[in-house]
Amino acid sequence: MYNIKAAEVKPSITLELSAKAKKLKSDGKQIINLTVGEPNFNTPDYIVKGALEGIEKGFTKYTQTSGIIELKEEIVKKLKSFNNIKYNSSNILVSTGAKQCLFNAIFSIINDGDEVIIPSPYWVSYTEMVRLSGGKSVIVDTSKENEFKIDVKSLDEKLTNKTKILILNNPNNPTGSVYNESELKEIGNWAVKNNVIIIADEIYERLTYDTKHVSIASLSEEIKNNTITISGFSKTYSMTGWRLGYCAAHEDIIKIMNAVQSHTTACANSIAQYAGYVALRDESKYNGITNMIDEFNNRRKKAIDYISKNSNLTINSPKGAFYIFIDIESLIGKSFNGKILNSSIDISEVLLDEFNIAVVPGIGFGNDDYIRISYAADEELIIEGIKRIIELEKLAK
Ligand code: PMP
Ligand code: GLU
Numbered sequence: 001m002y003n004i005k006a007a008e009v010k011p012s013i014t015l016e017l018s019a020k021a022k023k024l025k026s027d028g029k030q031i032i033n034l035t036v037g038e039p040n041f042n043t044p045d046y047i048v049k050g051a052l053e054g055i056e057k058g059f060t061k062y063t064q065t066s067g068i069i070e071l072k073e074e075i076v077k078k079l080k081s082f083n084n085i086k087y088n089s090s091n092i093l094v095s096t097g098a099k100q101c102l103f104n105a106i107f108s109i110i111n112d113g114d115e116v117i118i119p120s121p122y123w124v125s126y127t128e129m130v131r132l133s134g135g136k137s138v139i140v141d142t143s144k145e146n147e148f149k150i151d152v153k154s155l156d157e158k159l160t161n162k163t164k165i166l167i168l169n170n171p172n173n174p175t176g177s178v179y180n181e182s183e184l185k186e187i188g189n190w191a192v193k194n195n196v197i198i199i200a201d202e203i204y205e206r207l208t209y210d211t212k213h214v215s216i217a218s219l220s221e222e223i224k225n226n227t228i229t230i231s232g233f234s235k236t237y238s239m240t241g242w243r244l245g246y247c248a249a250h251e252d253i254i255k256i257m258n259a260v261q262s263h264t265t266a267c268a269n270s271i272a273q274y275a276g277y278v279a280l281r282d283e284s285k286y287n288g289i290t291n292m293i294d295e296f297n298n299r300r301k302k303a304i305d306y307i308s309k310n311s312n313l314t315i316n317s318p319k320g321a322f323y324i325f326i327d328i329e330s331l332i333g334k335s336f337n338g339k340i341l342n343s344s345i346d347i348s349e350v351l352l353d354e355f356n357i358a359v360v361p362g363i364g365f366g367n368d369d370y371i372r373i374s375y376a377a378d379e380e381l382i383i384e385g386i387k388r389i390i391e392l393e394k395l396a397k
Contacts, residue, residue, distance in 0.1 A: 014360055021352075041238045046282055059270045091250070098246075105257060106130055114163075164197060170202060178213065216229075229249065231247075233279060304317055328362075336350050336397075
C-alpha cells in the first residue's frame with residue numbers, strides 16, 4: 001500500500017531514544033540522558049541578537065533556494081580561512097541542517113542499485129538516506145585496533161562498477177576518530193582514480209582535541225572537484241533546533257541539489273540564515289566557542305580517565321566530536337536480574353530500566369558490541385552515568 005522504500009526506513013534511533021528519555025524524565029523518573037549529540041549550551045547571545053536583527057530587517061520571507069548572499073559569502077570566507085578550500089558563493093547551498101545537505105547529495109547522485117561505501121561504525125542516518133534514494137549501502141567494517149579508520153586496501157575490496165559514493169565522516173560520530181592529512185590524501189586519490197564521489201561530512205570539524213582537523217577537499221584540486229563538503233551550525237554554535245547547514249561543491253552538482261531542494265523545502269529558514277550570517281561574521285569578537293571546545297575537551301578527558309581507572313571496559317580514545325563508543329562485548333551473553341544480555345539493545349534497555357541511564361545501542365551505528373554515550377552533557381551527569389554503566393559491568397554474571 002505504501003512506498004516500499006519509505007515503509008522500510010527505520011526512525012532515527014538517536015532521536016527516538018532521546019525523546020524516550022525526555023518523556024521518562026517529564027514523568028518524574030531521574031533519568032541521566034547521554035543519548036543525543038546536542039551541545040548542552042545555549043545558542044550564544046550574539047547569535048540570538050543576530051536573529052532578532054534579522055527579523056527587524058525583514059528577513060522573514062522566502063530567500064533564494066541556495067541561501068542569502070550575505071551568509072554564502074561568510075561561508076566562503078570561513079571555508080578559506082578554516083578549511084583551506086577556495087570556493088565562491090555559486091559553490092554553496094544552504095539547507096535545513098547538514099541532514100538535508102546529506103540527503104540532497106545522496107539523492108542527487110544515486111540511481112537505482114548504485115552503491116555507496118559507508119565505513120562502519122557510521123552515523124545512523126546514512127544507510128536510511130541511501131535506501132530512500134534507491135541505492136545500496138556497502139559497509140566497510142573498521143575496528144578499535146585501527147582506530148576505526150578505513151584505508152585504501154579496505155576500499156579496494158568493496159569497489160565495484162556500481163560504486164558511486166564514499167561517505168567519509170571526519171571527525172566521526174560515534175567513534176570520535178579523526179583522520180590525518182596523509183590518510184585523507186590516500187583516500188582522496190583513491191576516490192579520484194576510481195571516479196567515486198566523496199561526501200565529506202565534517203559537521204564536527206571544530207570539535208577536535210589535541211589534533212587538527214583537515215578537510216579532504218583542501219588536499220588537491222582533483223580531490224576538491226570530486227568532493228561535496230558538508231558542515232553546519234548545530235554543533236559549533238549550539239544551534240541544533242535552528243536547522244541550518246550547508247554544503248560546498250562543484251557548481252554542476254550544486255545546481256542539481258539546488259533544484260531538488262527547491263521542490264522539497266525551498267530555502268532554509270530565513271531568520272536562521274541571518275543568525276548564521278551573524279554567527280560567522282562576528283565570531284572573532286566572541287570567545288564562547290573556544291570556551292565550549294575547551295569544556296568538551298575537559299569532559300572528554302575526565303570521562304576517559306574515569307572509565308580506564310575504574311573498569312575493564314575498553315574504548316578507543318576519541319579525538320573529535322563529543323561521543324565515547326564503549327566496548328561492551330564482555331557483557332554479551334551475561335545476565336542481570338534475570339535478563340539475558342544478548343545485544344547492545346538488551347544492554348541499553350537494562351541500563352535504562354534498572355540504572356536510569358539512557359545510551360544509544362551500537363547496533364544503530366552498525367556495531368552490536370558497543371554502546372555510545374554523548375559527553376555533550378553536564379560533567380557530573382556524565383560521570384554518574386559512567387558509574388552506572390560500570391555498575392552493570394560489575395554486577396552482570
Ligand atoms: N552528520 C552527523 C555525523 C551528525 O552526527 C549529525 C547530527 N547532528 C548530522 C550530520 C546532522 O546535523 P544537523 O543538525 O546539521 O542536521
Ligand atoms: N547527530 C546527533 C546524534 O547522533 C543528533 C541526532 C540525530 O540527528 O540523529 O545524536
